[in-house]
Amino acid sequence: MRRPVSRSLVAVILTGLLLTMVFGSLVAHAKDEIVLEFWHYWDGNNARAVEEFAAAYNELNPDVKVKPIFVPTGELLPKLEATAAAGKPPAMAIADIAWMGRLLRSDALLPMDAYIEEKGFDIDDFYPSLLEYSRYQGQTLALPITTNNLALFYNKDLFRAAGLDPDSPPTTWDELVEYGKKLTKADGSIFGFEMYSQVDETGEGLTWNLQPYLWQAGADFLTDSYSRPGFNNEEGEKALQFVVDLFQKEKVAGLARKDSFGMGRAAMVVNGPWMIGIWQDSVSFEFGTAPIPYPEWGKPATNMGGEQIFAFRTDAAREAAAVDFLMWLTSTENMIKWDQKTGALPVKASVASSSEYRGFIEDTEPRLLVFVDQQRHAHARPPIPEYADCSLAFAKEMEKAYYGRVSVKEALINAEQALLAILEKGR
Amino acid sequence: MGKHARGRSSRKHPLWKAIIIQALLLAGALLVISPFLWTITTSLKPIKSTFEPPYLLPVHFVWQNYVDAWQAAPFPQYYLNTVIVTLAIMVGQILTSAMSGYAFSRLSFPGRDALFLVFLGTMMVPFYVLVIPLFLLVDRIGWVDTYWGLIIPRIVSPFGIFLMRQSFLSIPKELDEAALIDGCSKMGILWRIIMPLAKPAISTLSIFAFLFAWNDYLWPMIATRSPEMYTVQIGLRTFMGKYGTQWVLLMAGVATSTIPVLILFFAAQSQVVEGIATSGLKG
């Protein structure tokens, strides 16, 4: 019994080796056309849209093959940096605007000004606030592709069940707490509000969800041209106290509860417009959107997100083809289609004002109008290379306050100290 | 901990004792596999079902979830990649470990113990230390996104070398001396005398190598680019990134990524353990 076993094992092993070699050599060959790898982390409607646009472009340009490749969000930037360092970056990629401070200062991105001029591409049609993330030292290194902001989502079914009017979501902090209490169930099955409270890998999730409340109360994240923290003051204290109370005093929000709203276990959540499409497909309840509630004494504010699209320095043929694709994709005509397919907000004035786009929104997804209208209250996060460190340090201190381990004042002081140290080191 | 002595076979146990042991083992086994039952049950629920108390045995059978999951991601391709990579790593580790284990346990040459210590030391080098330099290197050779890149850097296992050396040390030296007298070469001793006697250790190393290669996560994550080269782990991670909020679909993906290897394991496991059991670690 023993010998045959070992022989068959050897046979299996040899076959495996053989297969490896065959497949390995197969993979190594078969490349003639210009292949443009396009790395993104989009899912749902965005992923479908990018596939469709790539296919359409490939049809128009038979000698070019745009190949969209999904890379999970947390891995995209490390992979971009590693491959750029090794001199083998993809032809194109997208990045969150929060990463642009870093990427713009690298030497890896391709300046596009010459191409833009040559083709007469109307770059000034993009919103100037978004181009802040596209340019560095006078060079255009990226183009805005999407923008978004945060707004309140609420579960209309749960509102009805709690005896609340499903067409009048909370508009103030006080109402948010009041409604939250009515919606929260004592057995822990349903929370009135879901507030992002995990530091996770980068801390950015927590930070960017908290920042709108700072701005609403009149505080800031960084101030004085991003040179020092602007939250350790009376306004910042009010904002953080409000959020901490949601967890600790009013108990309308649960700590570290991901995806609760999507699972029907939180009645309200603050999230971006991309979630409309995702939840549309996956939840069985009716939901609506509204501006983020803000205090009577404060002002409306939300956080601006978005992505930029850019090409890497590769070789002349691929660079030219890549920029051509980028300009084609961000043309007004395609941007209107893109925004219709993905639910992204317009990055260009010509799109936002087009009757085609406005009519489409009103007809198909009125829930998006909240985001479109809120865009004028959207604040930008600092486009500086130290932002990632600041965001993580801030999130770590805020988390302690969320858990009630330090007072609001302590958390703000600690965070201020940590950020000052980071900003000091960056200088 | 209640480390009760138990003999080697049931004949030493009265019936009631054997039954208690079996009952405890059954309870423990059920506890251990309950996550799998839950996964399968959840994967068969209707997608838009609201939350409800958890249960272990399926009452819904929405097989469509699996169709959807398979349409959403090329799991067969992930499997093929993983099988190829895993097999190659297993073979590679067995060969390199046996040869080095032989050198370190049977041959005397200058610097042997120092060299062994170096190998042993690297056994503990956290892999993520190596990841960036390793990526730069593999990329320079042009191995990124190829099977070579996934396999070759992984076929030397310091642990395997350690295991083989320990195992070879327990094989009586008199056997190879006798073979030497019979005119067998030094390499012949390894292949003809030692390897056959070390079959249990080889089986053990095969299991380790399999688990290592199958569960490998960080390296394939970095060394692959296109979905056609993804292993199951990376495929599943990507799947999670895309369908994180759709638990039912995600569980169908999890089940898909898990069940075939479990079946394979159940089929092959008796062979592996049989090998260990019949010859025993004593060689």
Place this chain on the structure above:
Amino acid sequence: MQAKSYWSKSGYRKDDIRAAFICLAPVILIFAAFYMLPMIYSAVLSLAEWGMGSMTGFVGFSNYLAMFKDPYFWNSLQVTLVYTLGVTVLSLPLGLLVALGLNVKIPLSNLWRSLYFTPSVTATVAAGIVWTRLFDPYDGLVNHLLRVVGIRGPAWLSSPEWALVAVILVGAWKRLGFNAMIYLAGLQGVPGELYEAALVDGANAWQRFAHITCPLLLPTTWLLLIMCVIDSFQVFDLVHVMTSGGPMSSTEVMGLYLYRQAFGLFHMGYASAIAWVIFLLVFIATLVQWKVSGSGGAGAYGEAR
């Protein structure tokens, strides 16, 4: 070390050196290219500062010095030690217990054995995803079962006190069957005659376990211990999937802290320095264990045979 006493002859034999060359040359080649080279580079990195995609200058040992002033580093060290201890203390004795239970000839033992082993062959990502759901405070299976027996379960992964416990439980769950398998192989390698002889001498069950099984399983135990410590010390995937280190850094193991520094903040130099400290710690621990097992464990095993 034992090998030294085995080969006490002076001088080296030519055919030994030739065979050693054949055996080791390919291994050393691969080893040098894919282990040593990256290691050296990472050591260099640990003394350097990292800009976008490349080194920007050397900073001496300041990366190492920064570590000692970094409370999150000390936290990650502590979390890692607790995790390692927890998984080892749970999975080794339980693995032995299962192995002892399985070491009887009954029809279903093969099935039990396979069932216990299934977590070990399950992809870590898959296991992490599933357990995250099972630990859900409200509708997770774990708290549901606890509720059945009248216990109000904790918030597990959302709780700074319980998250690490949950991760340890999953870590041990994944390791248990593996340990049991190896123990079982060790048990089945114990010569039956020894038990027969002990029975003849009138040794009771406990005495047989303490005086025959235990010493003979010592080498296996050392092996498993080394593996468990080394693996647990470097845990990454599981925590990455289940908690990402939270809440409040309560599950931020060193591997994750390093990963966050390297790939979240791009402090490659600092991350490399942390990696070398991890390496040093594991190296010392293993050297101690190896010394002990080399002179005690394996020796006892050798004598018994």
